[in-house]
Amino acid sequence: MHFGLTDEQRLIVDTTRAFVENELYPHEAEVERTGTLRREVIEEVKAKAIAAGLYAANIPEEFGGTGLDTLTWLLYEKELGRANYALHWTCVARPSNILCAGTPEQRERYLMPCVRGETWDCLAMTEPGAGSDLRGMKATARQDGPDWVLNGTKHFISHADIAGFVIAFLASGEEDTPRGKKKRITAFFVDRDTPGLTIRDGYRNVSHRGYTNSVIEFDDVRLPSEQVLGEPHKGFEVANQWLGATRLQVGATCLGRAERAFGHAVEWAATRTQFGQPIGKNQGVSFKLADMATEMKAAELMILEAGWKFDQGTASDADMAMAKLKATEMLAMVADEAIQIYGGMGLMEELPLERIWRDARVERIWEGTSEIQRHIISRALLRPFGA
Template identity: 80%
Template structure:
């Protein structure tokens, strides 16, 4: 594995970093204090991101994306991750690659408009009673002639308020397994405005202000069979085939914020004076900085190794879980220590540290909790031993 960056990777990192600092940072205070991302601002920044070649850069070249390999994509994600989440995720959108699993007709209707910045989509899996245990979902879809009728509720659905459609996972049957009956899951495209499909305001939360969540309600919502994404009863296969790298995406954006927080801590420690000397001279501060830098490097190495193995076709579930687990926990550690180094000023919204600290909390929950990641890692360690 080569740890050096190619000239192309350096250019992508520099282009993304410049865009984040010049176009996104200036709007952070407004979004953080209002909790709202204006649509006119979204459109303005979206146009700039498209012009800069940064929009939908995660997608393959053949569908209009940048065709980045996993290593380069995560370097790009790391730079974007330094900014307010709503700003970088909405205005520099990276459509879910699950859209690539669609038919040619579905790609024309959903994928290409997302890549061109004409539409947004959202993924709907989680329910009030089914988070990590997706097989426990109660929302269902029953066949009725050439249609399916959807019924149930999804919640914690990110940016569903602005999405033009949802990819919804529904229970469509049951199968017998050695551990008892398990639900069969199918993924469906559901357009906003379809009768029986309602999007309701979600919950206010401490992390990622301006990046909304919603409650989706399906009350005898009828859609044609042509709206199935993938195959009937194969929703898990579609998700596993196309969503695996999202854990690495979370890891990369966390690395970006951790690096930004460490940068602020280093600058402050080098400039702030107490008792006649720079506070960075005191071991109580200097050792914190050393530990922060070491943990950040460890998290980055785990993430880059997983990305390299992803491109080699050798990545395991444990590799991606380790990267996600380490990066999210390191972000929480570095954000907390950076605030401690700044003292009271660290908690003021003049600096991005209190925002990074708040935002860090959700990262250990979504895309699989830390406990789920540890379960995946330990299961992979024990399986060869028959345990």
């Protein structure tokens, strides 16, 4: 196997890292202090990201994006992950790939404005009573003549406060299966100004300050059939086809944050003197560094291998679950140990460590909890035996 980067990949990594350090890092303190990402900052940084060719890098070239392959996209995501999440996700936006599944008319109406930086999309799946169990969702979509009528509530919907439209997944009926009845799901485009749609402020979050979540309510929202994304009752199929690599994106950003925390920890261990020598010479610290480096290497190899296999069409659900599980749990360990090496100073706002430590907590929950990832992995192991 060849583990080296191509010249193009190295250029993308170097360009993205420089952009993060020069354009995103300077705004971190304000966002962390206020919990708000000002619109002026968004527009300023977004314009620079577009000019640098870093905007919408995940979208295929045929639809106006940069068209990075999955492996290169993950290297790019890793570099962006070094910065405050709200800054890189909002200002260097990556529109949802599921927008590519729309009809030509839908792509022109919804995808292209996102690629041009004119608006943002948001995905509405999670409900107060249905998190990981998406089949348990209560929000419904029923057909009424040529139209669909939507009712129900979604929550934890990321950046819905600035999105121009919602990609909503709702229960649209039931079907019989060998294991009993199962809900059918349909995906819809819902414009922000659609009558009956309400977007409310969500919850204050300990992780990712400035990156907002919202509650979305559908109250007899009426849509024409042209607003269906994909086929009716096939919402899960279109999501599985187009959203499969999002778990790897989460893992890749975790790699970037872990590297940043680790860099601080190594420098501190080499320069902080106690009892007449650098603290890194003490096994209590040096062994921590060794364990951190080993876990980071293992997580990175798993993420990049899964990305490479995704491009080859050979990645399994278990491959992506293992990679996401390893990377997110690795970040929690590295962030915690970095603070332990620093001692009390590691918890002060003068360093990014306390932010990375806080931000790490949500990664083991969203895009499928660690428990869900373990379920996917164990199911793949047992399935050949009929268990």
